[in-house]
Amino acid sequence: MIEEIRRKSLHSNSFVRMGIGDDAAVLRPRRGEELVVTTDFSLESVHFAEFHPSFSVGYRCLARGISDVAAMGGRPLAAFLSIALSPKWAQNSAYMRDFLRGLHALAAQFDVVLAGGDTAGAPGPHTVADVIVIGAVPRGKALLRSGARPGDRIYVTGTLGGAAAELEALRSAPESFRKAKPNGTHPHLFPQPRVAVGRRLVGIASSCMDISDGISTDLRHLCKASGVGASLDAERLPLAAGATLEQALHGGEDYELLFTTSRRVPRSLAGVPVTEIGRITEDKAVRLVRDGRQKLLRRGGWEHLKERA
Structure with missing residues (x-):
């Protein structure tokens, strides 16, 4: 299995000078850029279940x-996979082979090189994958959560709720999704x-x-980092089909x-729809406006320790 991973990862880009095959990877950033690094666990029974196609599991892990690198305004360059099977x-072996096919797809x-990682046997009945992604941004230009100011407009790309809707359908009829492909119509199995x-x-x-944990949670994270509040217009939220x-x-x-942003943004950026959904406010409350009425927005997104306590 390790040899298959190595064989399928024997390519490089301008950033990865040496990937899998030595004790460590050798990376070469461009002049005038800074690196951004993110790491995410994907836990069986939490982030994926037996009814998920393993091709989708690999895709979603990466x-x-x-997506974290994208949120920083960066270009993804290299990934590292550590997996306890x-x-x-x-x-x-079919599980792992399909997992790797999804990850490599x-x-x-995005011309991302799988540049290293580790494999082990899990001490329990569930597979655990940890994926590190490294990207680059122009020096001093990384997008942060902490820059929002009162009066700024709040925007979101694409549509919302599609992943949750598809997950519900997947749970009910997993056999209907066995042949699903990353063609832009499966927001849960193949997010873009x-x-x-x-x-x-x-x-x-x-x-x-x-938006990984739900906008009710993630908007609150952004506001807390910026020391502001927000007013979210429920009628403007771009709902996904279904x-x-x-x-x-x-x-x-x-x-x-x-x-x-304080600016008006076009309705489409890089071919992706963009929707204005609210404003940043001076107080630190996060409110939802619905049917002309305003109330505090309930925090309902995913929180690992809270959910598992």
Whole structure:
């Protein structure tokens, strides 16, 4: 298995001078750039389940990290995979082979090199994957959560709630999704990181993050980092086909970009729809405006320790 991983990763880009095959990778950033680094666990029974196609699991493991780099305005360059295999995965090479195919499919889309990692046997019945993604941004230009100011407009890319809606359908009829492909119509199984949009937002957005835990939670994170509040217009939220307002607010894993700016932004950036959904306010409360009424926005997104306590 390790040899297969190495064989499938024997390419490089201008950033990865030496990848898999030595004790460590050798990386070479461009002059005038800074590196951004993110790491994400993907836990079986938490982030994926037995009903998820393993091709999708590999794709989604990498998509989470690439989306984080996109939210910083960066270009993803290299990934590192450390995976502890459950007995089921270790004894069935097809699981791991399809997992790697999914990961490499997304990596190829963004010219990301799998430059290293580690493998082990899991001490329990569940597979655990940790993916590190490294990207680059122009020096001093990384998009942060902490720059929003009162009066800024709040925008979101794409649509919301589609991942939660598809997950619900997947749970009910997993056999219907066995042949699903990353063709832009499966927001849960194959989310599309908004790398091109993130790079366009450098110098435009005052703050930015991706929506991984649900906008009700992630908007609160952005406001806390910036020391501000927000007023969110429920009627402006761009709902995905088949999604409810509750799924759009609290569903999570949409991996769209949530950003603020004092400027008006076009309705499309890099071919992706962009929607204004509210304003940043001076007080620190996060409110939802619905049917002309304003109330505090309930925090309903995913929080690992809270959910598992």
